[in-house]
Amino acid sequence: MTLELILFFILAAIATLTAIGMLLSRSTVYAALYLVVNFVSVAIFYLLLDAPFIALSQIAVYAGAIMVLFLFVIMLLGLENLAGELEWKKLVWPLVMGGILLVEGVFLVIQRVGQNVYIGETGTALSDPSLMAKVLFTDYVLPFQITAVLLLVAMIGAIVLSKREKPVLPSQGKEA
Amino acid sequence: MVPVSYYILLSAILFSLGALGVLIRRNALVVFMSIELMLNAANLAFVAFTRVHETFSGQIFVFFVMAVAAAEVAVGLALVVAIYRSRQNIDIDQMSSLKG
Secondary structure (H helix, E strand, C coil), X not given: CCHHHHHHHHHHHHHHHHHHXXXXXXXXXXXXXXXXXXXXXXXXXXXXXXXHHHHHHHHHHHHHHHHXXXXXXXXXXXXXXXXXXXXHHHHHHHHHHHHHHHHHHHHHHHHHHCCCCEECCCCCHHHCHHHHHHHHCCCCHHHHHHHHHHHHHHHHHHHHHHCCCCCCCCCHHHHC | CEEHHHHHHHHHHHHHHHHHHHHHCCEHHHHHXXXXXXXXXXXXXXXXXXXXXXXXXXXXXXXXXXXXXXXXXXXXXXXXXXXXXXXXXXEHHHCCCCCC
């Protein structure tokens, strides 16, 4: 057992347990916090896989922006607890289907990836963000620009969807 | 020295847990979180394969997936807020008014 393997197993246990915790927690806030821990552990996996830029954007975008948005909505709407969810009788079919999905995934991995491909020491050329930026802004520059348009459209869509449609009377305009 | 299949197996486990979350939870917010979990599992597989094939394409795809996930969450949460305003709950079993 090398150090990396031990680290891998500890992080894998954390990621799996927090995912299960998210699934089973009654409180939405706890689910969101479990998911933050999961995202951070996945970010450490990215560091182990020589992708420091992806790791930091994972923490900034997922654990930062997206989860803050989630917590904002949870607390804005007051949805901290939803009692009476999760009836165990209804769980049978989803569990069977999730199990089938998992078995299928494991089978494909064992069949196609093989056991002999190892990931070596960190510190290869892949960990250099400037090289990644070179590829991103040459080969992938069109998808990059389309992403900008996508984010703009999503922003406009979110504003339109959450705008309160309220007829404003002329007398009310001054009070606000 | 970690075999790459371990990473892919972890990714499969996380993806299955996310799919299970979509199936068993009725709270729309937790369903969204499960979708995020599935996207994350796919990202982990992408980065693991990037490391094996020594090319940046996988990392760049992860970058785009993150952008799409951010856009999806913004629109999805706006939808949740709009639905909550009109129905006073976000139980996805009760969002069936479009059913024929």
